[in-house]
Amino acid sequence: MKKKLRVGILFGGRSGEHEVSLLSAASILKAINRQKYEVIPIGITKEGHWLSVSESQSLLTGSPSASEADPDFAVSAAVLRGGETFEAAPAHPLHLLQLHGSGNSGLEQHAETLGLDVVFPVLHGTFGEDGTMQGLFELADLAYVGSGVLGSATGMDKLIMKQLFAAASLPQTPHVGVLRSEWKADPKRCARLIENHLRYPLFVKPANLGSSVGISKVHDRSELAKAMDLAASFDRKLIIEEGVGGPDAKPRELEVAVLGNDSPEASIVGEIVPGTEFYDYNAKYHSTASVPIIPAKLSKAEEKQIRAMAVAAFRACDCAGLARVDFLMEPIRKGAKARIFLNEINTMPGFTSISMYPKLWKASGVSYKSLIDQLIRLALDRHAEKQQTHFSKE
Template sequence: MILIVLYGGKSVEHDISLKTAFTVLQSLHFDQHEVYPVYITREGYWCLGGRLEQPATSMEQLLSSRPRTEDAAGSLGSVLLQLSELPGPKVALPLLHGSCGEDGTVQGLLELIDVAYVGNGVLGSAAALDKSIAKALFAQAGIPQARHLAYRRADWAASSEDIVQQIEHELGYPCYVKPASLGSSIGISRCLDREQVLRGIHHAFKYDRKIVVEEEIAGREIQVAVLGNEQPAVSVPGEFIQDQTFFDYDAKYFRGELTMSIPADISAETAQQIERYAVLAYKAMDGAGLARVDFFVEPTGQLYLNEINTLPGFTNCSMYPVMWERTDGTSYAELIDKLIDYAVNRHADKQSIRYER
């Protein structure tokens, strides 16, 4: 099996993608796969090096290839041509976080060239990354959520004072301001008053043309990992033990301030309810392959779905692979192999679809 590993990308989450790719490329079963890393630069250039026959030894090794052309579209065409000439079945492993990768764009490309790929499809990827769209789907599925509002940049330019008043009236403080289509806590602000909301909105609009504002839920943050296609399985719940209200990008990925508690110390009843809502959310998004689903749990036991992440981190400080190891003993490499199998099976199933009458 030829395994095409995509990482980097034209995204503010570029560095997280590199960390994920480095961990994956240290852990694969290289005796079972012909591994071809494809690095996508911050500018959108596609770079294909040679076959990787053993685990990656340094981050620099992932960045060693260069595009063959000075045109982003040309580099994409060149890489696709080279990959198409490789004999044998192929499956892509997108490790692209955020825009231009986790949002359905790369998934659409892989659909067009008829290559199997790990993870969620075009619809699920695009809908899940846009928090306002995802929340609308969750509401339709009857899943409880925090109160929230969504605004576009044009809305803000036209009526900023009305928007601030609506936030104060309907949500109150504290509240969170977030770019609609980003992860890794980038661009998010916890706001305690009007001045902070104004700064938070200005900051969030740097990263997206649409933002989401949410009320704060005073409770614990519990996560579960979902794995599978039509009949998804759910891991034991996990929790990051934290001593501050909000962890930003640096705290999550670079300062090592998060400690995992897996399984999370919650009641069996709460765990069962989380599992049920996680499957509902996964199916509402037309999930495939994998996702991490995050919840808030109030002291009363009331649950609120926070978000679903269709490409959870696979770094050495990421919850998703550890939750599966604690659930059924699945190792990191075995988890990747399962995801590849789900991708191949889903692709084969789609081949039964007719495109003519």
């Protein structure tokens, strides 16, 4: 009988998108093929504590506090992979990589029972989607779903991402970057800088976050300071973007799902019609007013252009596995062709069965369960390909 692949589903974490991660993980755990995979849930609390398997299950339903984390067990790089063990202090992730002797039979037992073939890190936002967790997997020599350290980091930092998009000659909205320290030191100078380069309405965002957390639409100067303070509470780098369509019209919000490694493919194009002024956090997760349209009503030329741009964005950021690429399209004006702007890329998009990424692939002919299979295969393929790389002269 063929041995089942042991797959770790990693979720939770210290991000502002902790709850979104729980929803994604619960959906994957429900849908994954148990005939093919032995599935190990691995939860991380909001405080950063790694939980035992039983506690990980309860995190999906009861959110245990940090004090409830088992002091005798935490997941380390070696425990994830199986083999040598490391001392792993649940209270601090840096301790996960401290080498430990062979006398700790408790951890050795966990390593033996938990050793994984591949991990699916359903972690959204900082401390999971930004390259930090991917670095841990690389040190553990462990196959994992999604982009590597570089792709994850560039996909999280909107300012760096936009520099890569510009280098690839992909059209974007005008934008300005401001550091939190600059804003706090001289808000008037920062406001002048913004207004000298951009026109209202504006969107003020933390550079490193997702799910529209900390984002505000700013209609005029009176709203700018409050929006900057909110974004600055979530990140040291802020990005301010000029709105598409001007003050009187909303742009169309379009999304494409990309799947693959070195030869990525794009799904059909979908559209979100927000029930609010823009597709913010509440509109995404707490409102039924927003309407997804799949496929989006576009000409063949527009759809071809958007799908090609999605793949180009994926490659520009050195992504792998999966990503959702978001676009803004100008409202149609009489006698003018609507311009299409690349907005951003998300390297670990929401992954519930009703999230846009799986829905776009379902409409393209790939079921949710098959999508999970393909992502695991892509992770294993990428890890196998990496074994061809020499890291020393010997």
